[in-house]
Amino acid sequence: MSAAETRPSGFDASNRHHTLRLAQWTGAWLITVALAVFGAEFLWDGNVTLSVLAISLQIAVGAGMILANKRHLLNLDELQQRIQLEAMAITLGITLIAGIAYSSLDIVNVIASDAEISYLVMLMGITYLVSLLFVRRRYL
Amino acid sequence: MKNRLKVLRAERDWTQAQLASALEVSRQTVNAIETGKFDPSLTLAFRVARLFDMSIEAIFDDGEDAGAA
Numbered sequence: 001m002s003a004a005e006t007r008p009s010g011f012d013a014s015n016r017h018h019t020l021r022l023a024q025w026t027g028a029w030l031i032t033v034a035l036a037v038f039g040a041e042f043l044w045d046g047n048v049t050l051s052v053l054a055i056s057l058q059i060a061v062g063a064g065m066i067l068a069n070k071r072h073l074l075n076l077d078e079l080q081q082r083i084q085l086e087a088m089a090i091t092l093g094i095t096l097i098a099g100i101a102y103s104s105l106d107i108v109n110v111i112a113s114d115a116e117i118s119y120l121v122m123l124m125g126i127t128y129l130v131s132l133l134f135v136r137r138r139y140l
Numbered sequence: 141m142k143n144r145l146k147v148l149r150a151e152r153d154w155t156q157a158q159l160a161s162a163l164e165v166s167r168q169t170v171n172a173i174e175t176g177k178f179d180p181s182l183t184l185a186f187r188v189a190r191l192f193d194m195s196i197e198a199i200f201d202d203g204e205d206a207g208a209a
Contacts, residue, residue: 011164077165079178139172 011077018072025065032058083135090131095124142201146174148192163187 035043036054044050073084099120106115149159156174160167163184172178180188180200189196 011161011166015166077169078181078184079169079172080166082178136168139168139177 014075018068018075022065022068022072025061025068029058029061029065032061079139083132083139086135087128087132090135091124091128094127095120098123141179142176142203143173144199145170145188148194148199149174159191162191 032054036051036058039054040046040051073081076084102111102120103115105111145159149156154162156167156170160170163170164187165184169178169180173180185196185200189199192199
């Protein structure tokens with residue numbers, strides 16, 4: 001195999017491209033979330049039409065992020081896809097069980113405050129990252 | 141499943157990164173196959189066999205006796 005073949009392969013380049021695209025879409029989606037939430041308070045003083053437009057934009061960019069994530073996953077090789085599948089399965093399971101338990105605690109008034117979806121999103125993110133690290137280690 | 145990937149790669153003096161590049165997979169995947177932690181799909185097994193110009197059975201061994209009924 002020649003020295004030229006030690007350069008990043010088409011697979012690596014394609015991987016980088018799709019990862020970068022996913023990061024860009026995620027960043028754009030975060031900006032639209034911030035715009036919808038803080039815009040109503042600081043930019044358009046609660047104007048309902050502008051808020052609906054901002055949330056519509058948030059959903060549209062979110063759809064783009066989903067498609068970018070799908071392309072990113074399909075571009076991975078079979079081991080990486082398996083790692084992602086296992087990490088997502090763990091995340092889905094833990095989020096579902098913890099989410100329903102958290103909601104039940106709220107319904108039966110065991111916790112003082114209302115159940116907040118943001119806690120669930122944080123749990124989802126942390127679970128995904130930790131399970132990804134653990135599953136990856138198994139194949140090292 | 142056992143395989144001869146590491147031996148075949150060493151015979152050709154290729155690195156894992158070079159083999160991964162030729163197979164269009166990540167280096168981690170090559171390493172996981174070599175260490176027996178991951179069994180490749182039939183598609184990838186065919187790609188490996190074509191690269192080394194050998195049959196799949198000459199590279200991968202599922203431990204089953206071919207003569208067994």
